[in-house]
Amino acid sequence: MxxxxxxxxxxxxxxxxxxxxxxxxxxxxxxxxxxxxxxxxxxxxxxxxxxxxxxxxxxxxxxxxxxxxxxxxxxxxxxxxxxxxxxxxxxxxxxxxxxxRKTLTYTWPGLNGAAAADFLAGYIDGDGCVGEYRTPKGEPFLHISFVGTTEFMANAVTAIPADGKLHRLSQCKNLAEVRYSGRHAWAAGAWLYASPTAQESRKYRAYEAHVTTARPAWKVMAERRERVRQALDSGLSLRATAAATGEHLGTVCAWKKQFTER
The missing domain is CATH 3.10.28.10 (Homing endonucleases)
Structure with a gap:
């Protein structure tokens, strides 16, 4: 040295x-x-x-x-x-x-868990996109995407516990892109930015701004279902759960059946 x-x-x-x-x-x-x-x-x-x-x-x-x-x-x-x-x-x-000369040859470094999350948070800071976009109806949704070699991307999407859409970039030799949107971007972001180190990332601020203010329909529904599940788990009857959560009795009955079948 x-x-x-x-x-x-x-x-x-x-x-x-x-x-x-x-x-x-x-x-x-x-x-x-x-x-x-x-x-x-x-x-x-x-x-x-x-x-x-x-x-x-x-x-x-x-x-x-x-x-x-x-x-x-x-x-x-x-x-x-x-x-x-x-x-x-x-x-x-x-x-x-x-x-x-790694642009078209770089492969996945074999990281797992939190190490993979911190690595990809840095990777996305360098060559990724995190932002809020609008549906055709004007509703906001979260978007996360990044590009890499086809081998790198195949392993990266396996590491991220979310459902992303991976596709080859036909105009670029040996490159592919993955996109996470809506609830899938929320899941990807929660994993990517779990550690304090990743939360210092500049792209984290865009993720945080969205998830702390947006109220997409799927999120509202998930919260309603979770309130019902917790009420049922606490021992409340079907009618008492409906009264406590403000849900229709038929909805509570249907959701309880779904919870039991899982």
Missing amino acids: NAHEGGAGMRHGIFAEQAPESHWLAGLVAADGSVKGDRAWTLSQSGDEGRATIERVRTLTGHRLTVSERTPLRGRTAHVIYVPSRQMVADLQRQYGIGP
């Missing part, structure tokens, strides 16, 4: 630690970073939120070098950091399979 790589205080062993922030940062690098041989890696993020992400990365890694800026003729200013660290580059390859 060259003691001068990245300046004093650089956290060269971050990717070897296998901590939540290590997984998040590796996911971000996998999506939006670039590995330069065996010596360094770079990361570019656009706009004010991108600058905030860059500053978070600098804090995590102890990066003290210059943040450069590139302003295209059209579009937002890109903020770029160059991170010289042979150890980080080696650990990115060893722990996460991240190396040079």
